[in-house]
Amino acid sequence: MNTRHWHDTRLGTLGLGLAFPAVLALVWQVVANKGIIDPSVWASPWRVALAVSSQVQDPQFWADLGASLWRDAQGTALGILFGLTAGLALGRSALLRAYFGPTLDAGKAVPLFTWVPLLSVWVGSGEGGKITFIAIAASIPVLFNTAEGVLSLEPRHLELVRLYHLGLITRIRRVVLPGAGPGILRGVHQAVLYGWLATIGAEFLFEAGNGIGTNIMGARDLYALDVVIADMMAIGLVGVVLDLSFGHVERYLLRWREDHRT
Amino acid sequence: MSGVADRQVIVLPARSNGQPYAVGQAWPRRLRFAAVPVLLFLLWQTSASFKLIPLLILPSPLQVWQAFLAAGASGTLTTALEVSLRRLALGYVFGVALGLPLGLLFAISPVIRKLIAPSFWFIVRVPLLAWIPFLMVLFGLGEALKLIIIAKAVMTPVTINTERAIHGIPAGWRELGRLYRLSPWVTLRRILFPATILPVFTGLRLGLVQAWAVLVAVELLASSNGIGFQLTMARQLFQLDTMLALMAVVGVIGFLLDRVLALAERRIGRRFGGAV
Numbered sequence: 161m162n163t164r165h166w167h168d169t170r171l172g173t174l175g176l177g178l179a180f181p182a183v184l185a186l187v188w189q190v191v192a193n194k195g196i197i198d199p200s201v202w203a204s205p206w207r208v209a210l211a212v213s214s215q216v217q218d219p220q221f222w223a224d225l226g227a228s229l230w231r232d233a234q235g236t237a238l239g240i241l242f243g244l245t246a247g248l249a250l251g252r253s254a255l256l257r258a259y260f261g262p263t264l265d266a267g268k269a270v271p272l273f274t275w276v277p278l279l280s281v282w283v284g285s286g287e288g289g290k291i292t293f294i295a296i297a298a299s300i301p302v303l304f305n306t307a308e309g310v311l312s313l314e315p316r317h318l319e320l321v322r323l324y325h326l327g328l329i330t331r332i333r334r335v336v337l338p339g340a341g342p343g344i345l346r347g348v349h350q351a352v353l354y355g356w357l358a359t360i361g362a363e364f365l366f367e368a369g370n371g372i373g374t375n376i377m378g379a380r381d382l383y384a385l386d387v388v389i390a391d392m393m394a395i396g397l398v399g400v401v402l403d404l405s406f407g408h409v410e411r412y413l414l415r416w417r418e419d420h421r422t
Numbered sequence: 423m424s425g426v427a428d429r430q431v432i433v434l435p436a437r438s439n440g441q442p443y444a445v446g447q448a449w450p451r452r453l454r455f456a457a458v459p460v461l462l463f464l465l466w467q468t469s470a471s472f473k474l475i476p477l478l479i480l481p482s483p484l485q486v487w488q489a490f491l492a493a494g495a496s497g498t499l500t501t502a503l504e505v506s507l508r509r510l511a512l513g514y515v516f517g518v519a520l521g522l523p524l525g526l527l528f529a530i531s532p533v534i535r536k537l538i539a540p541s542f543w544f545i546v547r548v549p550l551l552a553w554i555p556f557l558m559v560l561f562g563l564g565e566a567l568k569l570i571i572i573a574k575a576v577m578t579p580v581t582i583n584t585e586r587a588i589h590g591i592p593a594g595w596r597e598l599g600r601l602y603r604l605s606p607w608v609t610l611r612r613i614l615f616p617a618t619i620l621p622v623f624t625g626l627r628l629g630l631v632q633a634w635a636v637l638v639a640v641e642l643l644a645s646s647n648g649i650g651f652q653l654t655m656a657r658q659l660f661q662l663d664t665m666l667a668l669m670a671v672v673g674v675i676g677f678l679l680d681r682v683l684a685l686a687e688r689r690i691g692r693r694f695g696g697a698v
Contacts (some may be wrong), residue, residue, distance in 0.1 A: 176533065177540035184541075202560070262455035269680040270673035271635035273642055273650075277657035277665055281479065357549040364551060364643055373551075380555040388555050396548030403547070 203386035211386035212393065221375065225394060228359055228371040231287070235294025235362075236355030240348055242295065243302025247347070248332075250303070251310025251340065268304070272297055272358070276365045285367035290359075293366070297358035301350035309343020310336060342417070345410045352406050356399050481663040490667035498652060499671070506637060506648040513569045514633050517576025518626065524577070525584025525625075546578050550636060554643060563644050568637065575636040576629035583625025587618035616694045623690055627683035634676050 185205040191197050192204035203211070215221045250256050250264075276293060283289040317339055321331050337344070363373025372395060379387035463483065469475050470482030477485070493499040524542070528535045550571065561567045595617055599609045641650025649672060656665040 173536050176536035180537050180541050181544075258454045259457050263458045266677055267673075269631070269677040270669075271638045271676050273635065273639040274653070274669050274672045274676075276642060277653050278669060280657065281660075281662060281665075357551060360549055360551045361639065364554070365639075376552070376555045380558055383559055385556070385559045388559055392548060392552045392556055395552040396544070399549055400547050 201383070201385065203384075203389065207386045208389045211384075211390040215387065215390045215394070221372075221391075221394075224370055224372045224375040225398075227369075228363065228373065229398070231290060231362075231371060232294060232355050232359040235291040235359065236298040236351060238291065239295035239298025239300075239355065240302050240351050243299035243347065243351065244306055244344065246299070247303040247306025247344075248310060248336070248340075251307040251313075252336075257307075264303070268300060272300075273361060273365070276361075280366055286369065290362035290366050290369075293362045294355050294358040298351040298355040301354060302344070302347040305343045305347025305350070306340065309340030309347075312343065313339040342414060345413060349403075349406050349410055352402050353399065356395075356402055360395060478660070478662065481666065485663040486666045486670070489661070489663035490670070493652075493664060493667060499668075502647065502649045502652045503671070506641065506650070509565070509568050509648065510572065510633055510637050513572025513637070514576050514630060516569060516573035517629060517633065518580055520573060521577040521580030521625070521629070522584055522622075525581040526588065528581065528585040529588035542581070545574070550575060551639065554640060558644055563646070567644060568640050571640045572633045572637055575632045579628035579632065580622075580625040583621050583628070584618075587621035587625075590621060591617040619694050620687070620690055623683075623687055627680075627687055630683060631676065631680050634679055638672055 188202070189205050192202060250260065275296065279289045279293055283292045313336065317335050321335050326334065359371070360373045363369070363371040364377060368374050368377070372391060376388055376391040376395070379391060466480070467483055469480060470477065470484075481489075490499075524538070528539060553574065554567070554571065557567045557570055561570070591614065595613050599613045604612065637648075638650045638653075641648040642654055643650075645651040649668060653665060653668045653672070656662075656668060
């Protein structure tokens with residue numbers, strides 16, 4: 161079991177990981193060059209590379225990406241704020257849990273996108289509807305994970321609170337937040353990813369405005385597959401960067417916990 | 423519906439923890455969960471009765487019920503549901519057929535894992551919706567688009583949970599099998615199956631719930647039939663009563679899918695609980 165294999169080296173791992181997409185791209189390029197598939201529909205990797213470089217130089221692309229990120233930030237921040245408040249209340253109060261828990265649990269099973277038509281009528285199909293939708297998407301994981309985190313607080317810590325008659329602020333800062341921290345951060349981490357997903361979804365489904373989702377749909381209408389792929393890569397890259405950077409934040413904030421020290 | 427690895431389902435405990443209640447006494451304990459929905463419904467009915475919100479914006483419960491009956495009677499609802507559920511079933515089968523072997527391969531062969539997993543992760547990480555325009559260019563608005571999207575949504579949790587399940591088999595169990603020189607069949611049936619069934623089933627459940635969510639999204643966006651399309655139609659015709667009725671149908675189906683599988687999961691957990 162413990163013998164070292166050739167693929168255990170860093171280079172081996174990297175090489176294997178790159179081999180699959182590289183072969184795929186190569187085959188795609190060759191088949192496109194030979195004219196076996198229509199290169200004007202199935203944009204070859206080379207054309208995608210050209211599209212990436214032209215998008216990077218296009219101010220419209222950056223404006224759209226910026227608009228999407230700003231929309232994402234607003235909606236996600238609102239959602240986190242709401243989810244955190246509601247989650248804390250739900251986690252601390254058995255009464256609230258008894259009344260709201262089952263309804264919230266059932267509501268969570270309703271597919272998120274079902275709300276889009278309703279929101280577009282009630283809140284409007286413009287910026288308001290989009291940001292509300294993003295906020296709803298982001299609030300759900302925060303709410304549930306926060307509530308769970310608070311519920312997992314150790315009874316002896318809460319006893320300490322009662323014993324020392326700690327005030328609300330001290331209680332939250334010294335006991336609730338550190339104890340429920342991992343749950344809350346897990347929720348926020350998911351919220352950041354959901355928020356980005358919802359941003360793209362909102363830009364597809366609500367009235368067209370600016371944003372990377374509108375940009376990619378415009379390219380689709382022109383059947384410009386190279387631009388579609390370039391935009392798709394940008395959207396994916398933003399998701400990965402958000403994920404990785406929040407993972408770092410999470411580890412940094414939880415560095416004092418024994419179980420997070422690996 | 424997302425590129426997020428997996429979602430936990432947390433059932434908030436509804437039981438009291440023995441704290442004294444000031445308000446809760448009036449309600450029978452077990453019925454307290456009904457208070458919020460009933461209250462919401464009463465608010466809704468009040469608003470409709472006194473026209474606090476224009477009926478065009480928030481139709482009365484009766485209107486929504488009638489719209490539901492009308493959609494059912496005219497056959498639009500049943501046809502749409504049939505189309506959507508068939509899509510769901512087909513896409514789900516594809517997704518599971520891809521996800522289970524992939525998870526298995528990832529778990530047993532480090533070479534294959536290193537070869538494919540980075541590409542798999544890239545596909546997973548690009549939010550599902552961002553694939554839609556790409557697939558629309560390649561496959562148009564037809565069935566293939568929807569099936570691929572659903573299959574991808576299903577495949578993700580199934581693959582991840584299958585791999586995790588196999589890695590999670592306690593080493594002692596396998597040793598036991600070797601020690602007793604169990605035949606491969608008995609090993610599979612007595613050791614591998616009970617040890618992996620629960621986490622694998624969790625993946626299957628998450629996959630189905632996500633598949634339904636994604637199906638609605640893709641039908642809202644790019645479809646000419648199915649329940650999501652009917653929802654868009656009702657929105658465009660500004661028939662909010664039909665829209666709310668359809669939303670309720672989508673919600674109830676999502677809820678039922680989740681609950682039925684969660685129930686089955688608990689059963690499996692009780693039966694094979696010792697495995698984890």
